[in-house]
Amino acid sequence: MDTHGPWATSTRGQMEAGGITRRQAASPTNFSNEHEDAFMTMATQILKTDEQKAICDSEHPLLVVEANAGAAKTTTAAMKINQLIAEGVDPGRIVALSFSAPGVQAYRDAFKRIGMSLAAAKAVQVGTFEDFCASWLMRLEGLEVKRPTRPEEVRAFVLAAIPGARVWASDRFNLELSIEGSGELAVEGLLYEFGEIKGSMQLLRQGEYFQISPECAVEIGRSFTTLAIYRAYEKQRCVSVDADSEQTKFRYSGDATYDLARILEADDPCFTWETNPLRLGLQAVFLDEMHDTNWAMFTVLKQLLQFNQGASFLGVGDRDQVIHAQHGADAYFMGEGFDTYIGKPERLPLTESYRFGGAISQPLAGFSAKNYAANRAHISRVEVKKTGSALDVLALINHAMTARPGLQPDSPKSQLAVLLRNPSASVELEHALRERCIRYQTIDFTTYLERSEVLFVRLLLGWAVGLQEPFRTGIDALAKRATWAFLSANASVTAEEQTEKSLKVNGASLKHFLEYMLPDALGINDPRATRYLYTSVDDAVRRRICKAIDLAASDDIHCLAGVFDFLDIGNLARRVYVKEQEAEDARASVTGLLKASEKYVSISQFMRSLMAHDYEARAARFAGDRIILSSIEAVKGLEFEHVIVPDVNATDFDGDSRDERNLFYVAASRAKTMLTLTYRAGHPSSYLRHFESN
């Protein structure tokens, strides 16, 4: 067995997909030599509590620990791994799985915290469930299958499935699908449902005689239209080669786990007991974020334990942290489901939070309606602040860094984290931070300077006012691709034609693009020119962009609002992004840009100021010495000394939806010493009432 682990930790969200940049890769954990010293020095002696000892010493083959956020679940899992290694278990035969990339990072952090040796930490196979499944599929199939992560990358397959499903439904059931036109606006909802169907293995669990029909759709609570399109989509994704085999074209998020689960559950599997892909000779399996388990994961887990007899299991989770319900995540698999399908585990407690003290655990207890004890020795603080603008949040950040009410005297700035519900909310804040030379690192989203819509706007404005060099090199290619994505979305040309033109655009230098391609696409070059790209841009879009460019050419900063009105980014973005929220984020980013522009005298001056920040945004040398700006999802399992959660407003964070409440619970439980919650005057979220008295 490969002792370095057979699978790589995937990056969360690709930087680029069809010219679009929204989410950035979370920084991968690196155990290279240059980090070796840091690895050792970060280790502090943590003494096991009695509860932790009980978990580490338990000889029961199946252990499940359900405990609150910060109650030391990951740390205890790391302690048990360390103990097994000390007892002679080969670390290469220990698998430590998690649902998300931050969960993987949390294992790595815990290994450091407990002082695990670097060699052992490197040898343990740590990764996400999805990456684990993808790697074993690759071994089984002998080839690497593409793994798109952006919905835009699979949109064409969903759209292509609709006509196929229409014909099938009308031939077979004489039925019309209840979907209008091309279905462009339905892609987001369809992908969401496909994720649920696969995560919960809903169709496969109906048994071998299940066939998609209008009656069966009603029985399982889905629309027939969705099921018919799902069927056609899956037929494109997994193409039948002959009666017994299929070739998988791609695996979107969650598909690797689903595909491995259905292969394992097949009536006529392509392997025997001896050659089962999960017979890995494992001695221990760990699962963090167990609350995010769905049927597909559970199926793989069940077989993993079955085919590695003698391997012990420890699963840890907290049912209030389920924020991936769209993948069919269900805390049932930590409880009754586990007992029924795998076996009765020993359930051991971790009762106290070791991350924070009572000042944070008590309001969290009220918010989540459960007992939440905290270690008495741990002192923490909560403050709730009213803010009027991004500048008020900036002032709080400044105070947090200078007066350090939550930071230890010698802590790096990265112990201060600002957790954002919507990354688009960060444009003004980011701009203000840059202007004050406060360095920050964005996690899980792209800095506003490099977001597709901002690059698109910057390129057009720079061109309109005749800036020779609108960007620092390095993001030229991103800007060109983003611009092309916005220009060409929804043009009525064939997909092949579009791909061919995109390739040409990608291959051109920015200079060539600006001098020839952009004028060609907009029809503002020599009328005798070929107009090769012209047909790729919708007429109405072209007219609007031309008007915007004409207006911006005045270089008058006061025209910017009018320029943005012509561009109507929200509408354009709806053609580019599959998710409505991302289109809305794009609109909000450009609104943020407009606000940030207010103190400049001309468009060119504003553009130059943005360009000056490009370099810093990419400078890796400040790593570790920057505050963190992150989405909430990306810090699940992680912790910081001081956490600021801006915009806990009734419009942003409220309501009874489980995902909504759990997202807030995750955000509020990341702080070790100090938690600052802010809200817009007059719009506090009802969630805050639990925290205000502190």
Ligand SMILES: Nc1ncnc2c1ncn2[C@@H]1O[C@H](COP(=O)(O)OP(=O)(O)OP(=O)(O)O)[C@@H](O)[C@H]1O
């Ligand atoms: N025995 C101990 N003594 C002191 N501190 C401890 C001990 N065990 C764990 N901790 C500390 O408790 C904090 C929370 O631990 P950990 O991240 O493992 O919690 P968790 O339950 O996994 O949290 P989450 O649910 O947010 O993922 C860490 O700072 C860790 O160092």
